[in-house]
Amino acid sequence: MAVLSEEQTMLRDMAREWTTNESPVTAFRKFRDLAPACGYDANAFKTMAEMGWAGIVIPEKFGGSDFGWLSLGLVLEETAKTLTASPLASSALAASALVLGSSDAAKATWLPRLASGEVVGTLAIDEGPRHNPAAIATTATKSGDGWTLSGTKAFVHEAHGAALFIVAAQTPDGVGVFAVPADLAGLGLATRKLTDSRSHANVTLANVKVGADAYLGGSDLLDRLLDRARIVTAAEMLGLAEHSFGVTLDYLKQRVQFGQILATFQALQHRMAELFTRIELMRTDVEAALAALDSSTDVPAMASLAKATANDTLHLVSREVIQLHGGIGMTDEYFIAFYIKRARVLENAWGSSTFHRDRYASLAGY
Amino acid sequence: MAVLSEEQTMLRDMAREWTTNESPVTAFRKFRDLAPACGYDANAFKTMAEMGWAGIVIPEKFGGSDFGWLSLGLVLEETAKTLTASPLASSALAASALVLGSSDAAKATWLPRLASGEVVGTLAIDEGPRHNPAAIATTATKSGDGWTLSGTKAFVHEAHGAALFIVAAQTPDGVGVFAVPADLAGLGLATRKLTDSRSHANVTLANVKVGADAYLGGSDLLDRLLDRARIVTAAEMLGLAEHSFGVTLDYLKQRVQFGQILATFQALQHRMAELFTRIELMRTDVEAALAALDSSTDVPAMASLAKATANDTLHLVSREVIQLHGGIGMTDEYFIAFYIKRARVLENAWGSSTFHRDRYASLAGY
């Protein structure tokens, strides 16, 4: 655990306590089985917003607390431990597009409502099942004062509950980032149900018209936004890895086979020691990348480092925890497989390890 | 172990018995410390030749036994177990260039002497420290009836003792393969001493003149020759992996730490089980590739499969056997490190795993 400020420690402890008591894994199971139309656990998110978490990366003048990305990461890590189905990350990323962007009107319209949790926002960038920001085909053409957007965004997370989409599209001058309200004519959703039981949809924009104020920035903004998405996703992945590991450790300490507690088998001890080591390394990268966002230091490389490490580590951990549980882990009645079902979605969002190793090497000049 | 014919079983048993009794690892240590100028254990090779092993892939009419590649592989596997410093593989590969080649004069001149072990031959193909047959720069220009060769061959194995080099060179019509006697004017050696204490040298050809009969074939012959080199090398690697594993197993069964025999620690048991499994898989590929040579079935893919598997497996095994030995394995007085020192040389000869995975994919059309 990084050395935290007093307010960060308080925030983390509060998140941990709330998650443990108010949003355990059973809450996720209920959410999954009910499958609400909004695609997230609305009651949980309401409480989270009341505690101020929706405004952590939003400036105070727009109703946020401006606690920064490490603080947001701490909360996401804690709430991810029990798979809390909240749009906190997506909404924070949408807010950061506005904060980093150039449209004062968009800030004034959306940031206070995002900070209070009154509305949810999300990113709509990729257009295929694999992260590829170089392949954006959605177009934004000028029409009068504003723009007309056309194209399809794939697997947009939290699409069902979002009031605001942050959309990347090709303008005549290169990629642009736009704030697109969900209720505009021509915008449609097609649900894509994935293993994690969360909200994903293809978002179709058929000549959707937005004003000039909807334009937030160009490819530089998009890059900064994507790095935030990668790092915040890695923070959630850290929570998944940590907690599924902890649950497995507890299981091994009580399960008896061959007259012996499983935890006392040396082969399992060494595998758990390896996982522990890997998760500690993952924690390092995730926390360092969050801190890099707060200090604006070497963000692109740290984002690729954190996401690649998070991918590889969670991939291994999510497989091992199932194997180590044995038969019980294969039943839907037990919960350990929820982690692998969510893990693979996050691994494939915002860049696989292959993508990020390639990017890291290119950033380093080889 | 593949299902062998009666004669193959006899040959294998003979090789095993001879190696165990007459050519143990201590013989290799003596060879290393004496460092004879010819670069190999001349007494050992003399005996091996007397047993007919130098002629295993040479037709009977040239004094060989024509027992085939699986038979040769069995002998190489056995003799490699104790690191026997013989030029058997190199000489057999040189012989096969003549057998497969088009020059009757070269066959008549060299094959009987290679079969009897009177002389040693070797391949001189690569020109850099990494296998790259696409980058041959040595030239062969026509001069009168014959050819003039110029260039430098790198890390030629058994160069010090060889009377015959099989050289690949660019002719005006593409790559050609030539039989070049070692005693010709313009041919020079520069020793390159590697970790395995065996014979390696750069061979320089400065306007070396050979007759028309020296030409053996073109790129097709070269490809066939390289596949033989890869497979035969993999067979030697199998012997290394198998025996270093066996020695380690024996060590674990007698070494006591914490009042317990090491072999009874479950974490070590599982690592040994993994190594055993990997070596069995390696054995499959090596034997299947040797058999593929004998039946001329799918040789290129099988060669890449066998060499890649051999590389990866021996790499792992050679590291693990050192770690599992602990401190004693780090001393020169003990012998387990001889295996890693030879292993890395063979891993890097005739194509790394990266090379062969790329080749396998290309052969398969992707």
Next chain:
Amino acid sequence: MATAAKEQPDALEAFRSEVQDWLAANFPASLKGKGGAMTSPYGADSAGPEGTAWRKALGGKGWGTPTWPKAYGGGGLSKAHAAILNQEMARIGAWNPIGGMGILMFGPTLLEYGSEEQKLRHMPAICTADIRWCQGYSEPGAGSDLASLQTFAEDKGDHYIVNGQKTWTSGGQWADWCFALVRTDKSKKHEGITFLLIDMKSPGVSVKPIQMISGMSPFCETFFDNVKVPKENRVGEEGQGWTIGKRLLQHERTNISGGGGRMAAAMAQGLVATAKEALGTDAQGRIADPELRARIAKFEMDWRTFLLTTQRITQESKAAGGVSEVSSILKTVGTKLVQERSELLIEITGLQGLGWEGEGFSDAELAATRGWLSGKATTIYGGSTEIQNNVIAKRILGMLDHQ
């Protein structure tokens, strides 16, 4: 086989004609290529009345189990004759409708250990697949450590009263009979186990399907509440159950690791074709992502190695006249590779490879997702990878006991 063929070529060719005629008369052309029905829990019957008719026809002739003894409902054919039957069926697209655990696991075991009465009573209905069997081995507290099972069969003279709970009963909800390991002696671990055949319609037997993480329910929990089992349904002696049960598990392991050549080629090809489509190709036709291309090649090479190893071990076992010890590696290697393939497929296809249900995914994609999840069990059941490694270390490598 080759020898037999040489000795009696005429007889064999005559048999081939007989088979051709019989198939022409009995295999409904409409079932051609519908062998996939066998993966349904209802087997051939899921292919409709014609499927049932075909099952009864082939099963009734004993040709669903062609080399099993005729006296017990098998075909009584030599291997050479059975090969001809297979060839002729394959030639016209016919498939064997006789499957399930009765064939794969229980039948061979009963042939080896059953009494004459038991064989005559149970084998014919196995050979026709009229009766379906399930396996009562695992218990909630006895997974890898199967021998610690607690389901108790109390001796009541001419019958036992069975109480306890089994789990992972494959197809328990559809089975007519159960072959089960039960405890008849609490004072001994392995020697206290007995092999019983239990009619699933007996009073006191109840089953509860287990929903798996793949969303499917191929297994059940099975409860025995004072179930009366006549002693004639005991296979072997009291206390011999562990020996018989282990023998049966060998059949199970072979099946889990198996996978024929055809499926194998498809495995690698499917991956390459998918990758070319998902990732694109370069001017030389290579998969455009070089790192993923290398990993696909590695998978294909590993898979080929696995198939060659299966072949090798089969040949060696034949030559040696017994199962090679090395066969212990097949299960761990095969199951690991199948899991690797699923994971690699997800990485190649990205989020499209994680579809759970609904629009936007092909049936094949959804099946791949479910298969990825259910495939996690292959390294757990039938002797987990950890157990197999213990076995390799101790039995093959002689590394003693670790305790």
Next chain:
Amino acid sequence: MATAAKEQPDALEAFRSEVQDWLAANFPASLKGKGGAMTSPYGADSAGPEGTAWRKALGGKGWGTPTWPKAYGGGGLSKAHAAILNQEMARIGAWNPIGGMGILMFGPTLLEYGSEEQKLRHMPAICTADIRWCQGYSEPGAGSDLASLQTFAEDKGDHYIVNGQKTWTSGGQWADWCFALVRTDKSKKHEGITFLLIDMKSPGVSVKPIQMISGMSPFCETFFDNVKVPKENRVGEEGQGWTIGKRLLQHERTNISGGGGRMAAAMAQGLVATAKEALGTDAQGRIADPELRARIAKFEMDWRTFLLTTQRITQESKAAGGVSEVSSILKTVGTKLVQERSELLIEITGLQGLGWEGEGFSDAELAATRGWLSGKATTIYGGSTEIQNNVIAKRILGMLDHQ
């Protein structure tokens, strides 16, 4: 440190001038950049008479161990003052000639556990590096299981008679003194161990260098044949040796896993530069072999993760006022990565990376080969990776004992 600097800026700046003057007067310009001499077994003295003079000058002033107490030969400086000393030395290319096991391992331990007499007697010569120390811990039968050591010290009133054999005595052939763990009580395992200081010139001490697989001989076997050791040379009480010895090993582990930032950057850069040269680059400047490029990137990323983890754990330890438990992972991770780098370098350079001696290889290439081989020991000594994993499992994860 920052606080101290704020409080007394003038005093610190005065100290800076003093340092500058002293260095100008004492550091021979000819030694600039010759800090590499410290990797020789003879340390600074291998840089000739000027090296020896420099060692005696800095050591005599106590500035080789700037923060150690002045009473025992250290510099007695605050951390703020020591930082200034380091800055000024770095500025002019001066280097610290005081090194070896006395500084790295034994000194800190003696400061903690030694008697006043022992500190006064031994510390000054450690601070000047006039006396060189070696470690007598491992024995042929006591490797990872160090506490099973058998070298016996028999109580003879005012002295012990020591008999036995040590191995892996680092620099034993050049050492003046040895700090050793010996057994004083055969009836107890850990509590029977005592920490002794043994003069290597004592009658009965003999050493035999061990040739390593790298061709170098940094270690010895050390034999004790009725060696008389006065009781004043016992550190702590009888039976306290295990506690003291373990504390000392913590210093060893820190050093093995260490590796400063500068070396770190060089590690990744060297790999990339070598790869660009050996493999070539494409039009975009990328390393031409895509699979190796990906693996180099993975190594660089893993190495950066390791360095960031070292930083994190240091900061956390400072904040918590104690060593973080998590530091156990640093040794296993760091040593593994250093080994990975060596192996990767060989794969990149091919046979050129396997040069043993003679023509055709640069000094750097030959050093890399030797380093690859000697580096295999890093996962074995100082607590093998297996032992560290046991420690993590039991102490941190609470997985009890496996026996």
